[in-house]
Amino acid sequence: MHLPRLSLLAVLVLSGNLLHAAELPLDARQSSVKFLGESFLHNFHGEAREMSGQADLNPDLQPPIQKATLRFATARLTTFHEGRDKKMYEWLKVDTHPDAVFKLEKVKLVSGDYKAANAEHPAQFTVSGTFTFNGVKQPISGSATGWREKDHVIVSGETVVDTLKYGLPQIREAVMTVGTNVHVTYRFSFVLPQEYTR
Numbered sequence: 001m002h003l004p005r006l007s008l009l010a011v012l013v014l015s016g017n018l019l020h021a022a023e024l025p026l027d028a029r030q031s032s033v034k035f036l037g038e039s040f041l042h043n044f045h046g047e048a049r050e051m052s053g054q055a056d057l058n059p060d061l062q063p064p065i066q067k068a069t070l071r072f073a074t075a076r077l078t079t080f081h082e083g084r085d086k087k088m089y090e091w092l093k094v095d096t097h098p099d100a101v102f103k104l105e106k107v108k109l110v111s112g113d114y115k116a117a118n119a120e121h122p123a124q125f126t127v128s129g130t131f132t133f134n135g136v137k138q139p140i141s142g143s144a145t146g147w148r149e150k151d152h153v154i155v156s157g158e159t160v161v162d163t164l165k166y167g168l169p170q171i172r173e174a175v176m177t178v179g180t181n182v183h184v185t186y187r188f189s190f191v192l193p194q195e196y197t198r
Contacts (some may be wrong), residue, residue, distance in 0.1 A: 018050070022193045024055045026070065027152060030189035033072065035161075037079070038179035039171075044084070050076035055104070055153070055190045061127070063114045063146075065153065068104035070188065091168065097135045105129040110143070117147035127157070133166040149189075151197045158185045 033048040053070035075094040078085055104127060112123030128141035144157030161182045164170065171178035 008028075008127075019061075020195075021056070021058045022196075024153065024190035024192060025054075025066075026053045027189040027191050030131060030152065031187060033184065033186045035050055035185075036183040038181070044079050046077060046079040048077055055089045055155075055188075057153075057192075057196075061130075062187060063107055063109055063123070064156050065155075065190075066104070066107050067145075068101045068102075068129075068188075068190075072100045072102075074098060074100055084098070087171075091171065092134065097133075099132075101132040102140070103129045103132075119149065120194075121148040122156075130173065131161070133161065134168050136166040138165050144196075151192050151194060153185075153190045154187065155190070156181065156187045160184070 010093065028051050031051060033051065035046045035048075037044050037046065051070060052072040053068065055065050055068035055082050057064050058066065058071045074092050074097060075089060077088065077092075079088060097152040106128045108126045110124040110126055112121065114123040122145035126141065126147060127144045130137050131140040132138075132176075140159060140161075142157055142159035144155055146153065146155045148154070161184055162180055163182060164180045168180075
């Protein structure tokens with residue numbers, strides 16, 4: 001009575017098609033991190049131009065991605081203004097702290113079907129972990145959406161980084177005062193292994 005099921009399992013194991021835990025590399029070319037800083041005179045936009053990392057996929061978990069590590073080169077952050085960027089690098093002490101690191105530690109499904117989610121109907125999650133910035137590690141959390149796009153898993157969301165919590169002094173120059181809360185929006189694209197795309 002159980003022969004068909006056992007035979008199917010044997011075929012999957014022998015053919016190497018049994019889904020297993022995998023490391024999903026970040027596709028930096030299809031990923032983005034943008035930030036908005038607020039100041040007394042005017043707001044300014046910026047982005048991260050160099051990032052790397054991976055997400056850990058475990059099919060035994062629900063949802064199957066619960067952990068990830070992402071690195072951002074602080075010397076490759078830009079506000080699209082050379083003079084302002086130079087001051088930002090000094091403020092961030094990029095030689096001492098060349099990377100900012102986010103470690104995802106927990107994901108909880110809020111709504112949607114993560115197995116069938118797409119860009120039009122993404123699944124909704126709460127995410128939490130730690131963010132190390134200026135050599136200071138702090139807990140961080142927020143909401144995110146996720147879906148599958150061909151051979152990629154996409155995670156998109158936003159959060160707020162309070163720079164004072166990371167030991168960075170508030171910037172005050174003449175009549176300009178820069179707010180300490182930086183609004184961050186992100187879109188991370190992770191590459192699925194071949195056995196998940198068949």
